[in-house]
Amino acid sequence: MRYPSFQLFNPKHFSSFRLLQTAAFGLLLGRAWQHLFWDAPYREFLWDEYWMKDLVSVVFGLSWSEYVGNPLYDERIRLFSQGIGWFYLLSAGAALSIKWFPRLARSILTTASGALLVLALVVWKEYGWQIGQLLEYSLQWTTPLLLAVCSKGSIPEYWIRYGARAAISATFIGHGLYALGYYPIPGNFLEMTMRSLSIGEDPARQFLFLIGVLDVLAALGVLWPKRFKTAIFSYLVAWGLLTSLARVWSYFSFDFFENWLQMWVYELLIRFPHFLVPWFLWKKER
Structure with missing residues (x-):
């Protein structure tokens, strides 16, 4: 039996491919921005004595205090982070140019997906191994891989849909676990809700609980989108967009615009996949 494949230049699929391409480009550009101008949490792992002490002793011949107290190694971590940033910028270019350099772009995007998975694991450690945090990063590290797979043209389309469904479901379940209060609600969740809706803390908590319920229901529904398909995907796209915009809307200031x-x-930018990948899948499920 032959299954339909995702053909990049098939007009039927072109617009949905653009959605996925834009999601990957925005994500990778955002991560490049973060690594080049701010910081990434690699020190959470590289300065962890439990994980790194023996390696530092064997590789560098240093005691732990010599390692963490030497500014040279801190500078090397900073340069490493910036190098990853430049790679993400290259990967964003690969997402845009995949039509012209498909084989090279696929290799770069696949590597970028691996780098994003490593970043997700580091953040997972930073958050005390809370599984919800790891789940929340599912769409981010899988989006470049989905783009690479879609551009190949020989991959069965149902594989792509299953992969997108799993990543969307995991991301929204992770978000829902925090909104429900299964884990302590992050302070920025509450602050953004209060700022965006101009409400107090208690109404913000109640609102987030409701959203958490909807997140989990939508996450389960997207795995088997047989009934209520329009409602499920409408929610995923709308709420993914609103939560992405909440960061720029809640903290906007003319006085501190720069x-x-x-x-x-x-x-x-790094949350582009949160609404564009559900939109991409919605088009595929029609």
Whole structure:
């Protein structure tokens, strides 16, 4: 039995491919911005004595205090982070140019997906191994891989849909676990809700609980989108967009416009997959 494949230049699929391409480009550009101008949490792992002490002793011949107290190694971590940033910028270019350099772009995007998975694991450690945090990053590290797979043209389309469904479901379940209060609600969740809706803390918590319920229901529904398909995908796209915009909307300030631009626009970019990949899948499921 032959299954339909995702053909890049088939007019039927072109617009949905553009959605996925834009999601990957925004994500990778945002991560490049973060690594080049701010910081990434690699020190959470590289300065962890439990994980690194023996390696530092064997590789560098240093005691732990010599390692963490030497500014040279801190500078090397900073340069490493910036190098990853330049690679993400290259990967964003690969997402845009995949039509012209498909084989090279696929290799770069696949590597970028691996780098984003490593970043997700580091953040997972930073958050005390809370599984919800790892789930929340599912769409981010899988989007470049989905783009690479879609451009190949020989991959069965149902594989692509299953992969997108799993990544969307995991991301929204992770978000829902925090909104429900299964884990302590992050302070920025509450602050953004209060700022965006101009409400107090208690109404914000109640609102987030409702959203958490909807997140989990939508995450389960997208795995088997037989009934209520329009409602499920409408929610996923709309809420993914609103939560992405919340960062730039909640903290906008004319007085500190330059700081706002540097601090929060990349937070929007890295969340492009949260609404564009559900939109991509919605088009595929029609």
